[in-house]
Amino acid sequence: LYKIMEKLNLIEKFEGQDFHTWQLQMQLHLIEKDLWDVVKSNSTPPTGGNELAKWNAKDQRALGTIGLGLSKAYLHHVDFTKSTKEIWESLNKLFGSEAEMAKTTLKQHLYGLKMEENSKMADHISKFRSLLNQLAGIKEHVKDDDAKAILLNSMPKSYSNI
Template identity: 30%
Template sequence: MTTLKYDIPLLDRDTRFSLWQVKMRAVLAQLDLDDALLGRDKMHASWSDEEKDRKDRKALSHIHLHLSNNILQEVMKESTAAALWLKLEQICMTKDLTSKMHLKQKLFSLKMQEGGSLLDHLSTFKEIITDLEAMEVKYDEEDLSLILLCSLPSSYSNFRDTILYSRDTLTLHEVYEALHAKEKMKDVVSTEGSSSKGESLAVRGRPADKNDSKGKNKRNS
């Protein structure tokens, strides 16, 4: 039997818990242990008590193996996978007002620097939105679209105007698609420009090569 190995970082206080949680749940699902996260009472009724206990112990141990020492020492008393999962959420996904305010400040103050990487900017934006959703903070799709457009530098002003004046409603997905399309077009233009420049240099070099050839013929004669 082939043993599957999943590369999931150890959970610590610097780890993005919402993403770690998704990966950890996926691993448990691959091992047919994700039902343990629901608690023994919600596992399949057809399973025996012994089978439920076995699955719960295995799920518990798999989660333990993906925790850093500083997190593990805070949850060692939890005896079931469901209780451990809930405890981790309480530790790593605090929903207090201070955390919410911090993330909201990050969202509204996020600005892409002129000449910066669009993909990195989008990645940071999506990360903030995901963390806010994990704290049950949700924004209207159109509001998020406008916040993202406002975070772009002045070089995107024409792009922003085109997006805003070409439709009555706007979704975040539409803005993402338009930005990715603009980025691809910029790469194409840049590649074509480099190619044209190379061809120009080559053409410019030909007369010099021709004159040099004539000079060699005169010296040989």
């Protein structure tokens, strides 16, 4: 269990932002643990016997791995009575590229972004670009002119002469 937790610590828990990156990291982790075959979209469990028991055990390990990769605030989005494949698809519908909630949340973060007076410009630009990249990752592109206006609006008063 310690080794599993140690590996999971390399993957940041999903906390409602940057689902695409979290999903990719989790997929790679499941592949490394030889658990991805119970999650991928074209997977079907065996019909019975010892192979089905092995599949179910693998499914439970994958389910636990995904569950441990979610922050407490997002555990309620998961119905742990379902298969890992169903849970993966459900998370993708809620937060993935088609999710309106993800678009709205990212836009809210982008438009509400404010740089503190004593913050580093590089850190602020990094957050700003990350939000733009996340939006682009879900096919929600921000026009350059709009991005410039949002960035300028996010600056503190000390930058008002820009």
